[in-house]
Amino acid sequence: MNSPIYFDLTELFVASSKFRYYGISRVVAEIAYELSRLDPKVQFVAFSPGHKKFFKLDPIFSPEVPPHLLVDINVPLAARPVRARLVYHRVPLLLQPFLWLRSWLIRTLNKNRWEKLGLRFQPIDLSHGVLVSMGRPKFMAEFLAHISPKDTLHFIPLLHDVMPLSSEGKPTLGPFFSNFLSDNNLVIRRASKILVNSFSTRLELLRFEQAGTLDPLPPIEVVQLAHECRESFEPVHIKPPEANYLLCVGSTLGRKNLDVVLEAFLVLQRRGTLKLSLVLAGTMRRRVKNALAADKYKAIAHKVIPAIDPNQAELVRLYKSCTALVLPSFIEGWGLPAGEALWFSRRVICSDIPVLREVCGDQAHFFNPKNPESLADLIEAIDTPDRSYTMEHLDEGVKAVERRSLRSWERVAEDLLGKLH
Secondary structure, X not given: OOOOEEEEOHHHHHOOHHHOOOHHHHHHHHHHHHHHHHOOOOEEEEEEOOOOEEEEXXXXXXXXXXXXXXXXXXXXXXXXXXXXXXXXXOOOHHHHHHHHHHHHHHHHHHHHHHHHHXXXXXXXXXXXXXXXXXXXXXXXXXXXXXXXXXXXXXXXXEEOOOHHHOEOOEOOOOHHHHHHHHHHHHHHHXXXXXXXXXXXXHHHHHHHHHOOOOOOOOXXXXXXXXXXXXXOOOXXXXXXXXXXXXXXXXXXXXXXXXXXXXXXHHHHHHHOOOOOEEEEEEOOOHHHHHHHHOHHHXXXXXXXXXXXXXXXXXHXXXXXXXXXXXXXXXXXXXXXXXXXXXXXXXXXXXXOOHHHHHHHOOOOEEEOOOOHHHHHHHHHHXXXXXXXXXXXXHOOOOOOOOHHHOOOHHHHHHHHHHHHO
16 A cells, blocks of 8 residues: 555544553554654644644654653643543434534634644645554544545554443443444444454454444454553652552453452452552542442452552553562453563463453463452462462463563554555
8 A cells, every 4th residue: 555654643632641641542652653663654643623634743752751651742732622522423302402512612612722822733634545543433433523434535443442342241331332332333434444453352343243233344454462561761659569569450340350359359368368469550440449448348458559540660660560460351452461561571360361362372370250269369379389389380381471472562563564555
């Protein structure tokens, strides 16, 4: 394909500081950085919801530019858009005037922010080009609403997962589900082809297509994500605890199944073998706070240490110092924390689901995500070397991880370019 390639940085343009380390933002930044090194012809663009247009960006790429984490999109923070959903798929007739007025006000506000700063970014015509977008589908839906289906643009999205469509394989309901489904179906209908981050995600998409949940799919190409966890030069304020600890990154109650880890800690507490602490890295959601404050988990709450919204440098320290990484999810698109822990040669304990087998191969220890007893056995084996079920038995057949056997972000970008040409 000889058409110009445009790489969409809208995810970074609209992301607040809170989402700078969000998994999808990380993926967009990492791949953009590597593309800038591999192919100088790739152009970087972002969609401005206030102008309803794409603009050409001139990002600054450097591994030493904190706090931007590889990519400074070179747009003042004051020009970043106020975020709100602007594309509604199913709206009751009585609500339509209200939502139209709300959308108009938000667009006008966002446009005025640019004009007050005197910004003069160049609008860009994407016709006859290839637009690669790896952000969230709701942002793709927003710009697709302003691109004609008759346009000759080749739109190639990467879909990270379909987790909101399924809870342990069961369909979910509610406005978030409805919007997510509609956003994804719009993306699917407009895509020339679809990229996915794992073979497991590809199978999930095909399963939902066969069930009639998703619209008919265009060709699908797999671009597996990386294990690499890049070092960062940001200031460190969150430091690892001195005591030995297990690490969970981005785990919450529900699909991310923090529940089973807490239940396993209760099992260990009853056995009298609970020695390790549990560090929860990421956003501390209200449901998790409420659960830890409830009587059910009162006996182990003191063992849980929050590391709230760590930056990349802080996360790297947490990885390097942990006894093991636990990833208990029922569903994942790729499972970045498992790969990143392997990158630093840490033990990984994760739920026995296909995608984590894909990420970890034979380098991790797997457990039934519905069985806290099995997880408790693995945790106990890590911390109790005199038991008959020791880590020597546990690690039998698990090879030492060499970084050359793991995927780098450069390899991911190379694979992506190979799927476009």
